[in-house]
Amino acid sequence: MAVLGLAWKSLVNRRATAALTLFSIALSVTLLVGVERLRHEARTSFANTISGTDLIVGARSGGVQLLLYSVFRIGNPTNNISWASYRELANHPRVAWTVPISLGDSHRGYRVMGTTAAYFEHYRYARDRALAFATGGVFDDLYDAVLGAQVARKLGYALGDELVVAHGAADVAFTRHEDRPFRVAGILKATGTPVDHTVHVSLRAIEAIHVGWQSGTPMPGFQVPAERLRTMDLTPDEITAVLVGLTSRMAAFQVQRFVNDYPDEPLTAILPGVALSELWNLMAVAENALLVVAAFVVVVGLAGMLTALLASLNERRREMAILRSVGARPIHVFTLIMGEAGVLTGGGIALGLGLLYGLLLAARTVMEDRLGIHIAVAAPAGNELILLGAVAVAGFSVGAIPAYRAYRLSLADGLSIRV
Numbered sequence: 001m002a003v004l005g006l007a008w009k010s011l012v013n014r015r016a017t018a019a020l021t022l023f024s025i026a027l028s029v030t031l032l033v034g035v036e037r038l039r040h041e042a043r044t045s046f047a048n049t050i051s052g053t054d055l056i057v058g059a060r061s062g063g064v065q066l067l068l069y070s071v072f073r074i075g076n077p078t079n080n081i082s083w084a085s086y087r088e089l090a091n092h093p094r095v096a097w098t099v100p101i102s103l104g105d106s107h108r109g110y111r112v113m114g115t116t117a118a119y120f121e122h123y124r125y126a127r128d129r130a131l132a133f134a135t136g137g138v139f140d141d142l143y144d145a146v147l148g149a150q151v152a153r154k155l156g157y158a159l160g161d162e163l164v165v166a167h168g169a170a171d172v173a174f175t176r177h178e179d180r181p182f183r184v185a186g187i188l189k190a191t192g193t194p195v196d197h198t199v200h201v202s203l204r205a206i207e208a209i210h211v212g213w214q215s216g217t218p219m220p221g222f223q224v225p226a227e228r229l230r231t232m233d234l235t236p237d238e239i240t241a242v243l244v245g246l247t248s249r250m251a252a253f254q255v256q257r258f259v260n261d262y263p264d265e266p267l268t269a270i271l272p273g274v275a276l277s278e279l280w281n282l283m284a285v286a287e288n289a290l291l292v293v294a295a296f297v298v299v300v301g302l303a304g305m306l307t308a309l310l311a312s313l314n315e316r317r318r319e320m321a322i323l324r325s326v327g328a329r330p331i332h333v334f335t336l337i338m339g340e341a342g343v344l345t346g347g348g349i350a351l352g353l354g355l356l357y358g359l360l361l362a363a364r365t366v367m368e369d370r371l372g373i374h375i376a377v378a379a380p381a382g383n384e385l386i387l388l389g390a391v392a393v394a395g396f397s398v399g400a401i402p403a404y405r406a407y408r409l410s411l412a413d414g415l416s417i418r419v
Contacts, residue, residue, distance in 0.1 A: 007339030014312065018344065021308045025348025028301030029391060030355045033384050035294040037356075039287055040383070041375050045126075046280060049193045050243075050272050052124030054252050057081070057089060057259050058241040060266035064282070067275040070101065070241040072194050073111040077103070080238035085265055089242060092258065094251040097122050099243040102206050102236060105165050105177075110151050112165050112199045114206035114236075120146075122245055125193045135159055136186030139202050142230055144185035150196040152187045159184055163199070165209060175217070177209040180226045204234040244269075298391055302398045305344050309337065309402040320406055334407040341399020348395070349388055353380070 011018040050071050058066040059079035068074040090098045099122055102114035117138050120131050136159050139146055147157055157163065161184045167175040182201060190196055208229040212219055246255060252271060259269035320333055360377050367375055380388065 004335075004339045004343075007336050007343060010336070011340055011343055017308050017312070021305050021344055022347050022351060024304045025301045025344060025391075025395070026351035026355055028298040029349050029352025029388070030359070031297050032294040032387055032391070033353065033380065034356050034359070035290055036384055036387055037360075037375065037381075039291065040381070043280060043287075045192055047273075047276055048126040049276070050123075050125060051128055052122070052245065053243045053272050054246040054249060055244040055256060055259070055269045056241060056272055056275075057244055057267060057269045060268050063268070063270040063275045064279050066241065066268055066270055067272065067279060069103065070243075071272070073103070073113070073198060077240050079266075080240055081242065081267065082238055082265060083236055085262065085267065086239055086242055089244070089259065092255060094247055094255050095244055096247045097245040099123065100203060100236075100239045101241050101243065102203055102238075103240045105167055105206070105209075107151075107163055107165050107199045108155060110148075110155075110197055110199055112201060112206075114201055114203045114239075116203060119200070119243075123195070123243070125191050125195070129191075131191065131195065132189045134187045134189045136184070139185050139200070139205075141183070141185070142202065142205055142208055142234075143180065143182045143226070144201070144205075145182040146186040146188060146200040147184055148188055148196040148198045148200075149190035151199055152184075157184050157187070159187070165199070165201070167210075167213070180209045180229075203236050203239070207234040207236050208232075298394070301348070302345075302391075302394055305341065305348075305395065306398045306401060309341065309399065310405070313402055313406055316406075330407045334403045337403035337406050338396065338399050341395060341403070345392055345395025345399070349391060353388075 056066060056070050058070060059077055059081060061078045065075060065078075069077050086098070086100055089095065097118060099115060099119045101119070103111060105112040120138050123131055125131075133146075134149065134152075136146070145163060151157070155163075162181045163184065164181050165177050167177065182205070188195060208226075211229060211232070212224050244255070246252060256269040256271070259267050323333060323336075324330075357377060360375055364375055364377065
């Protein structure tokens with residue numbers, strides 16, 4: 001303990017260099033553990049995008065592609081599902097509820113999704129959390145729209161504002177349904193999912209705005225007043241996909257086989273959890289690359305500590321010689337340098353964790369509102385403890401290099417004056 005006390009006093013005597021070394025290690029630890037925590041929370045948030053839905057049914061395609069366009073609003077479907085097939089699926093005895101969705105239109109870069117009121121009742125995210133309204137409610141009128149939180153915030157919409165839907169993903173002036181504008185009836189609370197970036201309207205509204213359109217353009221001379229559309233039968237002929245809830249999860253494979261073998265048209269049913277896992281595995285390369293970069297930052301921080309200790313040895317040759325002259329053995333000199341490396345490494349880890357928790361507390365609300373990622377401010381988890389242990393072991397290993405060099409310094413070498 002006396003040697004460790006001497007190590008602490010030695011570092012205090014060289015406080016400027018020691019503080020810089022300590023700070024560089026602390027920043028490295030902050031980055032390494034921060035990346036690991038962000039990676040874990042992002043993965044959890046990604047997996048929680050959809051919850052409580054047992055199957056997603058769409059036209060025959062790959063599982064990841066169906067998940068991308070039906071849940072993440074990325075890409076376009078290869079085909080649609082006929083309304084007759086949807087009704088047969090909805091009437092299956094093992095199906096408890098269904099949510100039909102229709103995609104294809106947009107509003108100023110945001111996807112417009114046609115659905116029913118059942119969407120707001122049954123859609124779940126983040127381990128069975130239901131959608132909630134920040135203001136307003138579910139669409140009641142034919143031309144009502146419900147906005148995701150990000151759509152309302154970035155475009156500055158409030159209840160009662162009008163918006164015009166564009167035909168297709170590109171918002172081009174001549175493909176807008178300007179004669180049938182929508183009114184904002186509700187704005188959802190932020191969820192951190194693609195729901196925040198979606199404009200929701202009713203399935204009937206999707207049919208209504210396309211009456212008189214053919215092949216993506218309005219038919220010349222075919223004009224139907226917006227009010228007259230309210231009296232028409234607006235049952236859709238086709239939809240894009242269906243979210244399905246079952247009476248029992250044990251029936252998932254039975255209904256999936258029913259859909260995949262459906263004789264009237266080629267359909268696909270996927271398990272959302274399996275498809276999410278496949279999609280996340282596609283991004284594992286970028287995830288691991290980020291962690292490797294953080295690990296290299298730690299290596300740079302420890303290299304800085306090694307440089308500082310080695311550089312100080314030449315200045316401390318006489319100090320070592322005096323220690324030897326008063327009875328210190330070589331192992332005491334070795335322990336002194338190792339003690340300094342331990343104080344720098346341990347202090348760097350503690351300071352790094354302090355910086356990390358400070359940043360998390362400061363940025364937590366902003367990250368939830370802007371990125372939809374909830375970062376837990378909790379004690380280090382298992383993987384984080386392993387990383388911190390690895391940093392501690394690496395710090396002691398690096399400290400052993402200057403300690404071994406000091407160990408070999410002889411008393412005569414320290415007392416002799418070099419010219």
